[in-house]
Amino acid sequence: MSADTSSVQAARERSGPRPPMRLAERRLAVIGYFATVYKRIWRGSIIGRFLSPLLFLLSMGLGLGSLVDSSSGGVDGRSYLQFVVPAIVATQAMWVAMGESTYQVLAYIKWNRMYESMLATPLSVADVLLGHLLAVTGHLVLATTIFVAVAALFGAFASWWVLLAIPVAVLTGLAFTVPIFAYSARQEGDDGFNILYRLLVTPLMLFSGTFFPVDQLPAVLRAVAWVTPLWHGVELCRAAAYASFSPLADAGHLAVLLLYVGVGWVLARRSFAKRLVR
Amino acid sequence: MTDPRQAVPRQPVADDVLVRARGLVKTFGEFRAVDGIDVTVHRGEAFGFLGPNGAGKSSTMRMVGAVSPVSGGELRIFGLDPATDGPAIRARLGVVPQADHLDEELTVEENLWIYGRYFGLSGRQVRERARELLDFAQLTERARHKVDSLSGGMKRRLTIARSLINSPEVLLLDEPTTGLDPQARHILWDRLFRLKRQGVTLVLTTHYMDEAEQLCDRLVVMDHGRIVAEGSPRNLISAHSTREVLELRFDLDDHRDRLDDVDGVGERVEVLPDRLLVYVDDGDAAMSAIAGRGIRPLSSLVRRSTLEDVFLHLTGRSLID
Numbered sequence: 001m002s003a004d005t006s007s008v009q010a011a012r013e014r015s016g017p018r019p020p021m022r023l024a025e026r027r028l029a030v031i032g033y034f035a036t037v038y039k040r041i042w043r044g045s046i047i048g049r050f051l052s053p054l055l056f057l058l059s060m061g062l063g064l065g066s067l068v069d070s071s072s073g074g075v076d077g078r079s080y081l082q083f084v085v086p087a088i089v090a091t092q093a094m095w096v097a098m099g100e101s102t103y104q105v106l107a108y109i110k111w112n113r114m115y116e117s118m119l120a121t122p123l124s125v126a127d128v129l130l131g132h133l134l135a136v137t138g139h140l141v142l143a144t145t146i147f148v149a150v151a152a153l154f155g156a157f158a159s160w161w162v163l164l165a166i167p168v169a170v171l172t173g174l175a176f177t178v179p180i181f182a183y184s185a186r187q188e189g190d191d192g193f194n195i196l197y198r199l200l201v202t203p204l205m206l207f208s209g210t211f212f213p214v215d216q217l218p219a220v221l222r223a224v225a226w227v228t229p230l231w232h233g234v235e236l237c238r239a240a241a242y243a244s245f246s247p248l249a250d251a252g253h254l255a256v257l258l259l260y261v262g263v264g265w266v267l268a269r270r271s272f273a274k275r276l277v278r
Numbered sequence: 279m280t281d282p283r284q285a286v287p288r289q290p291v292a293d294d295v296l297v298r299a300r301g302l303v304k305t306f307g308e309f310r311a312v313d314g315i316d317v318t319v320h321r322g323e324a325f326g327f328l329g330p331n332g333a334g335k336s337s338t339m340r341m342v343g344a345v346s347p348v349s350g351g352e353l354r355i356f357g358l359d360p361a362t363d364g365p366a367i368r369a370r371l372g373v374v375p376q377a378d379h380l381d382e383e384l385t386v387e388e389n390l391w392i393y394g395r396y397f398g399l400s401g402r403q404v405r406e407r408a409r410e411l412l413d414f415a416q417l418t419e420r421a422r423h424k425v426d427s428l429s430g431g432m433k434r435r436l437t438i439a440r441s442l443i444n445s446p447e448v449l450l451l452d453e454p455t456t457g458l459d460p461q462a463r464h465i466l467w468d469r470l471f472r473l474k475r476q477g478v479t480l481v482l483t484t485h486y487m488d489e490a491e492q493l494c495d496r497l498v499v500m501d502h503g504r505i506v507a508e509g510s511p512r513n514l515i516s517a518h519s520t521r522e523v524l525e526l527r528f529d530l531d532d533h534r535d536r537l538d539d540v541d542g543v544g545e546r547v548e549v550l551p552d553r554l555l556v557y558v559d560d561g562d563a564a565m566s567a568i569a570g571r572g573i574r575p576l577s578s579l580v581r582r583s584t585l586e587d588v589f590l591h592l593t594g595r596s597l598i599d
Contacts, residue, residue: 012398013407015445017356018369021398029395036388037381113379119345120373121396121444122365278306278346 018122026123030131033114034138046146053147056088057081057154060211075213078158078242085156086241087210089147089165090233093173096143098201100136101177102193105184108132115276129272133178140173141166159243168240172233175257178264185271204230232256294321296356296448296479297342303350304337304503311337313503314351321447324470324480326494328487328585330595334503335483336376339452342481344368356447369397372446372478376453378437382426386417389425390440397444407443415439415469431462438469442478449473451482455489467492487585499589506592511585518591519583520545522561526554526568526575539573548590555587 008019038045065080075083108114118128144166151157183192207221208214208230214222225231232253239245297319304312312334319325327335340346341353344360344367353360355367380389387408394404412418415435420428428436434454441449454470455463470493474480484490490497491511499507499514507514524544528536533549540547544558558564561580
């Protein structure tokens with residue numbers, strides 16, 4: 001520790017005016033809370049993260065896959081396992097995003113009011129929001145990495161490029177997480193979350209080219225896939241897993257995902273400020 | 279471009295004035311929760327907001343805590359404007375909210391460590407400070423227990439310990455003992471006295487008059503967002519009430535029927551649903567006078583005036599309904 005930081009630290013301990021906290025310090029302080037919570041629950045959480053890819057691989061990849069492969073010789077010239085698993089990587093990120101961004105956010109606002117106790121300190125609404133989003137990003141990285149590692153053992157990927165699917169899936173997760181934070185911060189109870197699961201997440205999982213190519217959908221549903229994040233994440237993950245990239249299309253997919261994150265951020269800032277600063 | 283705030287000349291704030299509010303207003307839509315109050319809190323004093331639920335105490339506290347924007351008037355904390363210097367103000371405050379807001383799944387010490395980090399304290403600093411504060415809050419033996427295993431009084435003490443992690447100059451306590459049993463309240467009061475002796479300025483809200491009398495050097499009585507009286511508990515009582523109160527209960531539904539019986543005995547009579555309060559300087563003499571009229575109440579009691587009587591006199595209502 002340099003003399004400079006240690007004198008700042010000493011001044012923070014004393015009564016009286018305090019040296020302001022740097023941006024990184026504020027964000028790390030919030031992440032510190034989530035890390036402490038995770039230290040307590042990580043065992044149960046990790047088991048779930050391993051279990052979910054295993055169940056998917058066994059049922060979809062191997063069970064359904066053997067049926068598809070024997071009757072139609074796979075999809076697009078690949079085994080069904082290699083077709084479906086990269087898509088599931090993106091879809092799982094969506095589910096993780098839902099799990100971490102709905103009840104959790106409302107709980108911190110309303111039930112244990114953790115945000116409120118953070119805001120009584122020098123931290124700002126943006127610190128609290130971004131710190132929590134970074135914690136969810138951590139969950140997404142962990143869940144996606146475990147999923148890809150487990151699926152790789154089953155030969156679900158054709159190329160090492162699949163490693164790129166990890167950041168892509170995390171981005172897909174964030175394209176859901178950030179707008180859902182904005183949505184959750186406007187809820188009074190959990191009814192709104194049921195609507196989200198029924199009308200958004202479940203349909204998207206089924207109709208975003210996850211289990212079969214979107215060309216087989218009627219035009220209306222195809223349009224839904226185009227304007228929502230999951231299909232773009234699925235396409236990018238597949239491109240990475242197949243190591244077959246098409247720059248223009250991929251850039252388009254990336255742009256849509258980033259747009260969801262960006263617009264979501266503006267909306268989430270607004271919802272959080274509206275709810276927490278009264 | 280000129281900053282509109284620069285146009286107003288900065289008023290010199292004496293170092294010992296920690297909170298200064300002038301014409302402070304808080305509105306929620308049409309509703310004026312705080313309706314133009316003036317408050318000055320000096321370093322080292324214990325200052326109270328006394329009033330019933332909905333009087334505007336908590337809204338005032340949240341503005342002073344620099345978490346709720348001011349709707350009108352002027353507010354300075356440590357001479358700083360909460361609209362522009364919120365983080366610098368909050369760095370020097372300790373806040374004990376009405377509900378504890380602890381993380382029940384984490385341990386007692388983890389709750390303190392995490393909170394200390396929010397103020398930019400290092401890991402070493404929060405551990406050291408947490409040790410001292412657990413001792414102060416008489417929770418050292420519980421340090422590694424999960425919060426959800428603590429009693430209500432212990433949780434409250436932990437919340438107070440947490441609020442002290444940054445060595446605040448002002449401690450804001452919103453209804454610090456609401457919901458605690460009498461023994462837990464006395465332990466808490468004792469801790470707050472110690473803090474005051476250490477020079478921490480206490481600002482608290484309460485709807486318990488005994489708490490206000492125990493803890494506050496000075497207080498304001500609030501009703502409907504306004505301040506209706508101000509002073510030390512003793513001054514308020516002598517200004518707005520008599521030395522003693524004679525309480526009379528009769529066996530009837532409406533105690534107003536007996537108003538004539540006590541006419542002229544005291545300075546003033548208040549009618550409650552279940553009794554009459556006769557304000558007098560000498561309660562025993564008043565009782566004899568009533569007995570002399572041949573009136574036999576079901577029960578009678580002579581007691582000293584309290585802030586409850588002040589509130590009743592000023593607003594015509596009880597503090598706790």
